[in-house]
């Protein structure tokens with residue numbers, strides 16, 4: 001385990017990149033610092049009548065753009081350093097994918113499995129209430145979202161609490177994203193981080209020169225992948241990678257890991273886990289005694305999709321994957337990153353690769369503010385235009401198109417199509433931007449450093465536009 005604090009690690013990476021920029025020292029330290037941290041403790045009445053005290057945080061890293069944005073995690077390991085580090089990563093993440101938000105992160109130090117649903121509801125509503133009291137939540141202030149250990153259910157409690165506490169605010173439901181659809185959620189948000197991870201990995205694998213340097217063929221097809229974590233991010237990333245032609249050879253969860261060189265069917269593994277309570281003993285796969293062994297399996301792409309500090313100097317030397325795709329936030333420590341890069345590997349950095357979640361959160365927030373579902377205005381119009389076009393082609397050629405093909409071409413975009421294509425475009429163009437910055441530095445810097453340079457430049461520009469710095 002690395003002894004360097006998580007926020008210090010983020011800042012080490014920041015400093016390395018900042019050295020390649022020409023910004024004033026003052027502006028760099030303003031960008032780097034975490035602007036405000038709110039630590040709350042509050043009592044929770046358990047179902048058995050006893051009282052437990054809960055520790056919770058919300059960190060707002062940078063208000064250079066408002067609202068600030070970032071998830072809320074429920075985990076026993078949550079602490080102040082962690083939320084500060086994660087809020088900083090949110091600032092850089094939003095800048096990289098051109099989402100106009102500052103960075104924030106929240107966390108409650110609980111193991112969600114130790115609490116009943118009604119206890120979790122009380123905790124979530126009380127936390128929201130505390131945030132409202134201190135102005136740490138609001139559609140134009142700070143907009144939370146799901147993260148490790150939370151999902152649409154928690155977001156719906158937050159939205160409902162906020163809505164009931166604020167007086168006739170027509171935009172109240174834009175106070176949080178990742179909500180269920182009937183409460184103003186957007187289609188595609190649940191899968192967004194995993195889908196974005198897939199788009200990012202696919203784009204990286206499509207660059208023939210980079211793959212050649214790794215001794216791999218371009219393209220995703222046949223690439224052997226190990227995924228750590230079968231939560232929301234890991235599950236969807238693995239599923240889309242499998243659909244995209246990759247072979248999922250290993251999956252790790254906290255109870256252990258499984259390995260099948262010929263490939264695992266992600267949905268079948270998820271079903272097995274739901275039924276048996278464990279991924280172990282999956283038919284046709286080999287059990288690995290320790291989940292950490294999965295990280296060291298022979299594969300082309302390793303996707304850590306759980307928590308931070310998974311690849312450290314203790315295991316970096318044994319990682320066989322050529323590509324480390326950081327779906328989680330901070331899974332590779334700063335010193336382990338150096339070791340992996342020195343060994344000639346590519347690391348696709350977290351602040352780019354898992355930005356799909358916040359990208360689609362941005363779409364959800366826009367939907368909430370505009371009070372209209374994406375596609376509502378243009379779907380029918382586009383279908384009519386496409387129908388007329390195809391009918392004209394049929395008349396002119398005297399041939400009829402097969403019905404299935406006709407219907408596919410005619411189909412106007414609905415909300416999910418627009419969200420997914422907006423996400424795909426964002427992930428592809430952002431990767432190209434980062435790759436270009438790396439190229440401008442004669443490929444002598446890592447993708448992470450390139451991503452940081454790009455983020456620092458964008459945040460510095462935003463500060464200049466605000467007139468705060470010359």
Ligand code: GLU
Nearest residue numbers: 070071145147357358361
């Ligand atoms: N928790 C996600 C992240 O770390 C999503 C944040 C958001 O949508 O605001 O990026």
